[in-house]
Amino acid sequence: MNEYSFLMGIIGIGIGFALAYWTKGKLIAQRIKGAEDEAHRVVEDAKRRSATLLKEAKLEAKDKLFKMKSEFDAETRETRGELKKQERRLIQKEENLDRKHEQVERRDNELSRRDKKIQKREEDVRQDELKCEELIEEQKKQLEKISGLTMEQAKELLIRAMENEARYEGAKLIKKIENEAKEEANKKAKKIIATAIQRYAGDFVAERTVSVVQLPNDEMKGRIIGREGRNIRALEAATGIDLIIDDTPEAVILSGFNPVRREVARLSLMRLIADGRIHPARIEDVVRKVGQEVDVTIKEAGEQAAFDLGVHGIHLELIKYIGQLKFRTSYAQNVLQHSVEVGFLCGIMAAELGLNQKLARRMGLLHDIGKAIDHEVEGPHALIGSRLAKKFGESSKVVHAIASHHEDVTPSSVYALLVQAADGLSGARPGARKELLENYIKRLEDLEKIANSFKGVMNSYAIQAGREIRVMVESNIVSDEEIILISKDIVKKIEESLTFPGQIKVMVIRETRAVEYANK
Structure with a gap:
């Protein structure tokens, strides 16, 4: 019984599988058929749509083609119109060119006729000139016979007469121009110079040609000379200055070109005399110390001069050279005092003329800087000073004013002329200079x-x-x-x-x- 039930179960399961397989195959066939129908329907729709799109594309293409044709026709008509206008313009230009060409030809013909006439006239003029020259020569010969003078003699007389007349007229013109210029210039110049002189009061100077050291007694001369002259030789060797010991009572004369060395020698000798100890070692020590003191004095003198004039920024070496002018004289006038005075006068006159006062004072202070070393360098002190100023960074205006204040270089600026005028004023004022x-x-x-x-x-x-x-x-x-x-x-x-x-x-x-x- 159990086996039968088991067999029937297996058969039932097999029948179930068969029915399921058959049902599944039928469903699949139905689905395939539905898909085929759907595909057929889609294809048909696609064919209808493609036909519609094709018709629309053809219509759109025909419409664009029509529009392009219309635009092309319009552009063609416009181009043809423009070409016709240009053609008409070209025709007009050709006509104008033809007319101008005819005018040019007529002018060429006219110029040719005029050229021929001019050539003919020139030939006539040459003939007339030849005839005139012949007549002039005949007249010259007749005049020489009548006057008894040759042509050269007559020319010389005429030239002399014209020269005298020209000199007379030139002198009259010069006098007239000078009078007119003086009426305007003298008033202004006198006012400026008078103002400058009034505003600056300079000291009178004393003549100084040699350095003299006074002695307490004539016995000191022997001590200065020393045994076999060793003291005087040591002093001359240390200072570079010659000592002149003669019959002048109670005095020793110092001679030398370098004013700074002469001052060092003077001060050293005075200290040795006051100290009483005079021997070579002591002389060298005193000269060295005095030299250092004089260097300080020179620097202070240069700085004081620049401070008094309000001039700043001068190179330290130039300050030293300015200080050395304290020991230099010109026509018995102290050169440092003269330079400061020229600086003040330049500044005053520059102020009256509306120019740069500080620049003018700087030029006046430095104008004689070359005298500090003109005993060591050959050449005019103006050119020496200009090279010195240029070496230590002074401006081209200052260098030119220094070089031209004695006409070694032609003045080319108002400042250079101011320095010349101030230099002349400082040297010409009463008491400034003395002469033998x-x-x-x-x-x-x-x-x-x-x-x-x-x-x-x-x-x-x-x-x-x-x-x-x-x-x-x-x-x-x-x-x-x-x-x-x-x-x-x-x-x-x-x-x-x-x-x-x-x-x-x-x-x-x-x-x-x-x-x-x-x-x-």
Whole structure:
């Protein structure tokens, strides 16, 4: 029974599997058929849609083609219109060119005719010139026969007459221009110079030509000389200065080109005399110490001068050179005092003219810096000073003013002329400089000799201590206009022949006198 039930169970399971398989196959077949139907339907829809899209694309293409054709036609019509306009313009230009070409041809023909006429006229003019030259030559020969002079002699007479007339007219013109210029310039110049002089009060200076050391007694001379001259040799070797011990009572003279060394020697000798111990070792020690003190004094003097003028930024080496001017004299005038004075005068005149006062003072202070070393370097002190200033960084304006203050270089700025004027004022003021009597008399004689050497001069008189010369001319030889030329010639010759401080005024005087006598 159990086996039967088991077999029936297995058969039932097999039938169940078969029914399930059959059912599954049927369902799959139905699904396949449905999918095929769906695919067929999709294909049909796609065909209908593609046909529709194709029709729409054809219509759109036809529409675009139509639009492009319309646009092309419109552009073509516009291009044809523009081409027609350009064609008309070209035609007009060709017509204009044709007309211009005809005009040019007519002008060429006209110019050719004129050229022929001009050539003919030129030929006629050449013929006329030849005839004129022949007539002029004949006239010259006739004039030479009539006048008894050759052509060269007549030319010389004519040139002399024209030269005299030109000199006369030139002198009149010079006099007129000078009078007009002086009316304006003299007032301003006098005001500026007077203001500068009034605002600066300088000290009178004393003449100093040699350094002299006073001795307590004549016995000190022997101690200075020393045994077999060893002391004086040691002093001269240490200072580089010559000691002159002669019959001058209670005095020793120091001689040397270097003013700083001379000052060191003077101070050293004075200390040795005061101390009483004079021997070579002591001399060398004192000279060394005094040299250091003098260096400090030089630096302080230079710094004080720059401070008094308000000039800053000067190189330390230039300050030392400025201080060395304290021991240098020119025409018995202390060069450092003179430089400070020139600096003040430059600043005052620059202020009156509206220029840079500090720059002008700097130029005035440094203008004679070359005198600090002109005993060591060859050449004019102005050029030496300009090279020294340039070496230590001074500006080109300052260097030029230094170089040109004695006309070694032509002045090219207002500042350079200010330095010249201030230098002349400082040297020409009363008491600034002194000269030996022989030199003074010789200069007066030379002045009068130069003035008397000119034609028409009757007498000349040097006055105002040689700073002015008055020249009397003969009225029947020299005219009023010619005295202008004579005064300028005298000034030029004085400047070329003489050396003098400041300036010299030349006054030429012409006097006409009418004298009659009444008789009974």
